[in-house]
Amino acid sequence: MRYCINCCIHLLPNDLHRQCFRCRGPDHNNQKCPACRGENKTPLYTDSRQMKWLAVLEVRTDHCESWNGLFCLRKGKLCSLMFGLIIMTLVMVSYMLTGAKHGLLLIPSPFHYGAFASNPSLMDNESLSDMKDHYQPSKMNISYVKDYPSIKLIIDTITSKIEFITRQRPDLEELRKQEPHMFSVIPNKFLPNSKNPCWYEEYRGNTTTDPYATNSYALYSKRFRIIFDYLRKVFWNHLYHYKDKHYRLRCLPHFYIIGQPKCGTTDLYDRLRLHPDVRFSAIKEPHWWTRKRFGIIRLRNGFHDRYPVEDYLDLFDLAAHQIQSVLQSDVGTERGNRNNIIIGEASASTMWDNNAWIFFYDNSTEGEPPFLIQDFIHAFQPNAKLIIMLRDPVERLYSDYLYFASANKSAEDFHEKVAESLQLFEGCVLDYSLRACVYNNTLNNAMPVRLQVGLYVVYLLDWLTVFNKDQILVLRLEDHASNMRYTMHMVFQFLDLGPLSEKQEALITKSPASNTRRPEDRSLGPMLPTTKAILRDFYRPFNTKLAQVLFDDAFLWKRT
Numbered sequence: 242m243r244y245c246i247n248c249c250i251h252l253l254p255n256d257l258h259r260q261c262f263r264c265r266g267p268d269h270n271n272q273k274c275p276a277c278r279g280e281n282k283t284p285l286y287t288d289s290r291q292m293k294w295l296a297v298l299e300v301r302t303d304h305c306e307s308w309n310g311l312f313c314l315r316k317g318k319l320c321s322l323m324f325g326l327i328i329m330t331l332v333m334v335s336y337m338l339t340g341a342k343h344g345l346l347l348i349p350s351p352f353h354y355g356a357f358a359s360n361p362s363l364m365d366n367e368s369l370s371d372m373k374d375h376y377q378p379s380k381m382n383i384s385y386v387k388d389y390p391s392i393k394l395i396i397d398t399i400t401s402k403i404e405f406i407t408r409q410r411p412d413l414e415e416l417r418k419q420e421p422h423m424f425s426v427i428p429n430k431f432l433p434n435s436k437n438p439c440w441y442e443e444y445r446g447n448t449t450t451d452p453y454a455t456n457s458y459a460l461y462s463k464r465f466r467i468i469f470d471y472l473r474k475v476f477w478n479h480l481y482h483y484k485d486k487h488y489r490l491r492c493l494p495h496f497y498i499i500g501q502p503k504c505g506t507t508d509l510y511d512r513l514r515l516h517p518d519v520r521f522s523a524i525k526e527p528h529w530w531t532r533k534r535f536g537i538i539r540l541r542n543g544f545h546d547r548y549p550v551e552d553y554l555d556l557f558d559l560a561a562h563q564i565q566s567v568l569q570s571d572v573g574t575e576r577g578n579r580n581n582i583i584i585g586e587a588s589a590s591t592m593w594d595n596n597a598w599i600f601f602y603d604n605s606t607e608g609e610p611p612f613l614i615q616d617f618i619h620a621f622q623p624n625a626k627l628i629i630m631l632r633d634p635v636e637r638l639y640s641d642y643l644y645f646a647s648a649n650k651s652a653e654d655f656h657e658k659v660a661e662s663l664q665l666f667e668g669c670v671l672d673y674s675l676r677a678c679v680y681n682n683t684l685n686n687a688m689p690v691r692l693q694v695g696l697y698v699v700y701l702l703d704w705l706t707v708f709n710k711d712q713i714l715v716l717r718l719e720d721h722a723s724n725m726r727y728t729m730h731m732v733f734q735f736l737d738l739g740p741l742s743e744k745q746e747a748l749i750t751k752s753p754a755s756n757t758r759r760p761e762d763r764s765l766g767p768m769l770p771t772t773k774a775i776l777r778d779f780y781r782p783f784n785t786k787l788a789q790v791l792f793d794d795a796f797l798w799k800r801t
Contacts, residue, residue, distance in 0.1 A: 495583035500592030520560035608677035632718035634695030658689035
């Protein structure tokens with residue numbers, strides 16, 4: 242078989258040679274045409290047949306042999322054009338991603354806001370051991386410096402809209418209508434000889450019944466199944482028998498550590514657990530009041546079945562068994578000792594997280610939640626004690642970012658997320674009240690960082706509408722880190738706990754700090770000085786109000 246290579250890139254047999262685009266024409270002579278005579282062609286032998294090397298580059302099946310050269314030429318140009326566009330798009334995307342991150346774009350990102358230097362000796366607080374760590378400040382990005390006035394205008398707008406208005410406390414009957422089952426399970430009176438709120442509840446199951454078969458905590462979390470396996474084994478040993486009926490002791494917490502996240506609540510929890518008269522729920526953070534009772538595991542994943550109040554009470558069965566042992570040991574004695582064991586619960590979302598209200602309660606005309614978590618806790622436990630651990634909200638936010646961000650963490654990325662969150666918050670306060678924005682589920686989910694969690698005074702004032710001030714102990718992580726023994730004594734006194742031996746006190750106060758910053762996060766260093774200055778401006782009016790409410794200027798978090 243012979244091939245015409247110079248005419249077109251197709252393999253054409255001899256009998257089709259005259260149909261080739263380049264070989265046709267009135268004056269064309271196959272003998273004189275150097276292309277057709279085979280001059281300057283390099284033969285290639287394949288399977289004992291002579292072939293031209295260029296022809297091997299394009300091998301077509303029979304159905305493609307009918308394409309003419311012009312069509313092939315146009316198709317080649319089209320493919321080249323498409324390939325060029327794809328390459329250009331990839332280059333532009335790469336340029337935008339890398340340029341935006343490092344401030345190299347010709348058109349700056351809308352979230353690059355100003356910068357100016359702050360005190361480089363300021364320490365980056367994380368948790369207890371991190372309170373003593375000093376980091377070198379990051380290098381200042383000039384693009385942030387130039388745009389600082391823009392974001393300062395946003396903060397000024399937010400500040401001008403701040404109003405601390407006392408909320409209207411809902412009536413008890415309104416609460417009953419919202420949660421009738423809860424009110425049918427929890428009584429309005431507790432055992433008089435127990436310091437912790439407990440009561441006896443009739444158990445109608447038999448010996449073959451699994452009391453925890455439907456507990457949602459056991460069903461949805463594998464790590465808690467071991468605890469419930471143990472509770473099943475000892476359950477019948479702790480029932481109280483009276484007149485052919487079985488009763489189980491039910492308990493609620495005596496005190497709650499209600500907030501805030503990344504403020505040292507885990508460390509406080511771990512130390513309080515070491516006190517001989519303190520017990521906690523089987524799970525450190527049940528998040529029942531704020532999330533699980535609404536069926537929320539992660540709000541972005543939608544709703545699951547609601548966790549009934551019985552599932553929450555099951556978490557205190559281990560502590561209830563110990564309290565019951567004390568109560569039964571006093572039966573028959575002329576002067577029994579009062580049970581002094583108290584139970585705590587340490588969900589750091591309790592103070593601030595009311596995001597679920599919009600899905601379950603009728604919206605108010607002002608966009609504010611008609612019912613808050615504290616309304617229901619107070620309805621059942623008007624004498625409950627509440628502990629709040631706070632820290633500088635600026636450092637808390639950065640710690641929160643480092644803990645929850647999964648990838649591409651950096652001081653620059655944090656800065657952009659702060660700027661974007663401030664813009665979103667400004668947009669809300671222009672149309673709604675401060676409380677409506679703080680409890681706005683849509684806004685809170687849209688903000689890349691949780692600015693609202695650091696607005697401590699907004700939440701505290703709402704808790705003070707239902708609880709007395711002497712029922713709430715507010716601590717600072719900075720004080721806890723510098724003088725742990727003092728803060729722990731304050732907690733013991735607040736909870737009216739008995740004295741400890743020197744050995745017990747040393748064990749509690751000298752244990753290593755809990756939940757410190759991860760090594761991989763330490764390597765990122767502190768936030769940009771500009772970001773710190775921006776956040777200080779944002780949180781300043783809220784800190785000022787907090788210091789006034791608590792009569793303590795330490796909550797201004799001024800650096801000396």
